[in-house]
Amino acid sequence: MYKDLFKWVIAIITQPGKALKELADKEEKNDEYLTQFVYPLIGLVTAAAFIGILFTQKEFSIELALKSSIKALVSYFGGFYLASYFLNELWSSFFKQEKDLKLCQRFVGYSSAMMYALNIILMLLPTSDFFFLRIFVLYTVYIVWEGAVPYMKVTENIRLKFVLTASALIILLPEIIGLLLFMLMPGLRV
Numbered sequence: 001m002y003k004d005l006f007k008w009v010i011a012i013i014t015q016p017g018k019a020l021k022e023l024a025d026k027e028e029k030n031d032e033y034l035t036q037f038v039y040p041l042i043g044l045v046t047a048a049a050f051i052g053i054l055f056t057q058k059e060f061s062i063e064l065a066l067k068s069s070i071k072a073l074v075s076y077f078g079g080f081y082l083a084s085y086f087l088n089e090l091w092s093s094f095f096k097q098e099k100d101l102k103l104c105q106r107f108v109g110y111s112s113a114m115m116y117a118l119n120i121i122l123m124l125l126p127t128s129d130f131f132f133l134r135i136f137v138l139y140t141v142y143i144v145w146e147g148a149v150p151y152m153k154v155t156e157n158i159r160l161k162f163v164l165t166a167s168a169l170i171i172l173l174p175e176i177i178g179l180l181l182f183m184l185m186p187g188l189r190v
Contacts (some may be wrong), residue, residue, distance in 0.1 A: 002040065004036065005036065005037060005041070008023070008037065008110075008113070009041070009113045009116075009117055010115070012110055012111075012113040013114050013139070013143075014148035015031060016142065016143040016147055016149045017146035017147070018148065019110075019149035020111075020143075020146060020147035020150055020151045021151070022175050023106070023110055024150055024151045026178060028042050028106075031073060031102075033105075033106050033109060033110075034037065034058050034105070034109070037109055037110070038080060038105075038112075041112075041113070041116040041117075042073065042077055042080065042116070044120050045072050045073075045076050045115070045116055045119050045120055045123070046069045046072050046076075047069070048071040048072075048120040048121075048123040048124050049065075049068040049069045049071070049072035049123045050066070050068065050069035051065075051123075051124065052063045052067040052068070052123035052124045052125070053068040053069075054142040055124075055128045056124075056125070057119075064117070066122075067187065070182050071178060072119075072123070073184075074177065074181060075174045075175075075177045075178040075181065076119075076174050078177045079170075079173040079174030079175075079176075079177055080105075080108060080109065080112065080171075080174075081105075082169075082173045082177070083108045083112075083166075083169040083173045084101065084104045084105040084108045084109075085101070085104075086169050086173075087104040087107070087108060087165070087166055087169055088100065088101045088104040090165060094161075094165070095154075095158055095161075095162060103152070106151075107147065107151055107152055107166070108166075108169070108170055110147065110151070111121060111140060111142070111143050111144050111147060111166070111170055112140065112170055114136070114137070114139045114140050114143055115137050115140050115170065115171065115174075118134075118136055118137055119135065121133070122134065124179070137171055138171075139170065140167055140170055140171055141163065141167040141171075144162075144163050144166050144167045144170065145159075145163045148163055148166070149165070
């Protein structure tokens with residue numbers, strides 16, 4: 001299972017157009033993409049948040065590691081579902097297409113591959129030394145650009161508008177949820 005997961009993550013990051021075209025043509029049963037792609041990646045981000053706090057902090061604190069993993073889980077899980085929902089709503093109202101939540105969920109999940117992979121790596125490294133690597137999350141915009149036509153069947157005249165909207169949802173919603181958790185739940189401040 002994880003072998004295919006890593007294969008698809010690497011393919012999406014290195015050749016997003018080709019990989020998303022293959023994924024668009026792939027037959028998927030029910031919610032297979034959730035159990036074989038999105039959930040394992042979010043689980044790996046959560047595990048990386050837990051392990052990263054244990055080994056990068058000066059003192060060994062299970063409490064801090066649990067708080068960090070809870071924040072990561074809620075941020076990325078909520079960000080995935082909110083981005084999918086809002087993209088689906090905008091898909092019908094803003095882009096005048098027929099609503100298709102499953103299509104939007106698959107697109108958001110696959111387009112988030114770089115963001116998940118980057119966060120797994122960053123959470124395992126000392127934050128103060130490698131903060132500049134966060135800029136690579138913007139590569140998600142390129143992945144969305146390459147996947148907009150083959151996966152979502154977006155026409156060229158609305159491609160830029162779609163890419164900016166979808167990229168903003170995919171990148172910003174997990175960050176906004178994390179910020180809200182930080183502000184509303186002082187016990188989760190990591």
